[in-house]
Amino acid sequence: xxxxxxxxxxxxxxxxxxxxxxxxxxxxxxxxxxxxxxxxxxxxxxxxxxxxxxxxxxxxxxxxxxxxxxxxxxxxxxxxxxxxxxxxxxxxxxxxxxxxxxxxxxxxxxxxxxxxxxxxxxxxxxxxxxxxxxxxxxxxxxxxxxxxxxxxxxxxxxxxxxxxxxxxxxxxxxxxxxxxxxxxxxxxxxxxxxxxxxxxxxxxxxxxxxxxxxxxxxxxxxxxxxxxxx
Ligand code: SF4
Numbered sequence: 001x002x003x004x005x006x007x008x009x010x011x012x013x014x015x016x017x018x019x020x021x022x023x024x025x026x027x028x029x030x031x032x033x034x035x036x037x038x039x040x041x042x043x044x045x046x047x048x049x050x051x052x053x054x055x056x057x058x059x060x061x062x063x064x065x066x067x068x069x070x071x072x073x074x075x076x077x078x079x080x081x082x083x084x085x086x087x088x089x090x091x092x093x094x095x096x097x098x099x100x101x102x103x104x105x106x107x108x109x110x111x112x113x114x115x116x117x118x119x120x121x122x123x124x125x126x127x128x129x130x131x132x133x134x135x136x137x138x139x140x141x142x143x144x145x146x147x148x149x150x151x152x153x154x155x156x157x158x159x160x161x162x163x164x165x166x167x168x169x170x171x172x173x174x175x176x177x178x179x180x181x182x183x184x185x186x187x188x189x190x191x192x193x194x195x196x197x198x199x200x201x202x203x204x205x206x207x208x209x210x211x212x213x214x215x216x217x218x219x220x221x222x223x224x225x226x227x228x229x230x
Contacts (some may be wrong), residue, residue, distance in 0.1 A: 001017075001052055002055070002060070003015060003016045003018075007191075008032070008188070008191050010098075010186065013059050013060070013061045014059045015059075015060050016060070016061045016064040017049070017052065017060055017064075018049070018063060019052075019062075019068075019081050020043065020066060020073060020077055020081065021037070021040050022041055023041065023042060023066070024037060024066040024067050025067065025070040025071060026102055026103075026135075026139075027136040027137050028102075028134065028136060029134045030134065030190050031192075032191055033064075033065045043066065043072065043073065045077045045080070054085065055095065056090040056093040057090075057094070057095065058095045058096075059095070059096045060098070061098045062085065062099055063100070064100075067100075067102060067103060068081065069104070070102075070106075071106070073106075079113070082110060082113045082116070083115075085118075086113070089118065096118070097120070098119065098120050099121055100161065101122075101123060102123060102124050102138045102139055103138075103139050103144075104123040104143075105143060105146075105147035107121050107151055107156075108147060108150060108151065117156070119157070120159050120184075121148075121151055121158050122158070122160065123144045123145075123147070123180065124144070125144065125160050125173075125176060125177055126163065126165060127141070127162075127165070127166040127173065128168050128169055128176055129141070129166070129167070131166060134166070141176065142176075145179055145180060148179070148180035149181075152182075157183055158180055159183060159185070159186070160177050160184075160185045160186070161186040161188065162187050163187065163188025163224075164188060164191070164197055164199075166197050166199060167200045168204075168208070170207055170208060174211045177212060178215060182216050183216065183217065185212050185216055185217070186218075186219045186221065187208075187220045187221065187224050188221040188223055189223045189226065189227070205227045206227070
């Protein structure tokens, strides 16, 4: 089923749709879907989801509950999802789609699929620094950036989400985000109250936003407004 946007979801998204679900390989400590994914258990392809009507003119985040481009997801499952979205999309009033992954190199495997031209491809850059105790099995930051650079270079639409934003080095952070050529950068904050992260001070977040605005659009989520950013 399509799930209406709730809580901390991007405001430009109308619905989320999760045909692949279950425990995420990356195991980020701040993951807000952890409890839900533990209930689902092992990763699975929800075959019944391929009867879901995706509607027309909607903005849909596919795979918001687990990273459906993680290395342990079979290619056939991903292809099935892309095929379904492509084949059911209304040519007159099409949906727009968001695909988000920390394993952005896996997007490259599917760039020849015609659906990919219709989607915005997003990766997470929570910091330029890799925090092993927090990011656990997620790909290294440089690996994410390199793949996004290649994807953007081929003309695909890209986006970066810096959420949950963690302490970073300003010049390096700006430079790696710029390499991804994002049409939009999202800034968000940790929403798991029981997890403490190394957060940057407000002035530094503001500087980051000012720098990013020199070359792209910036979306500051409500949860990040506590940093008093404009
Ligand atoms: S990659 Fe996303 S879904 Fe997977 S553990 Fe990290 S935050 Fe959760």
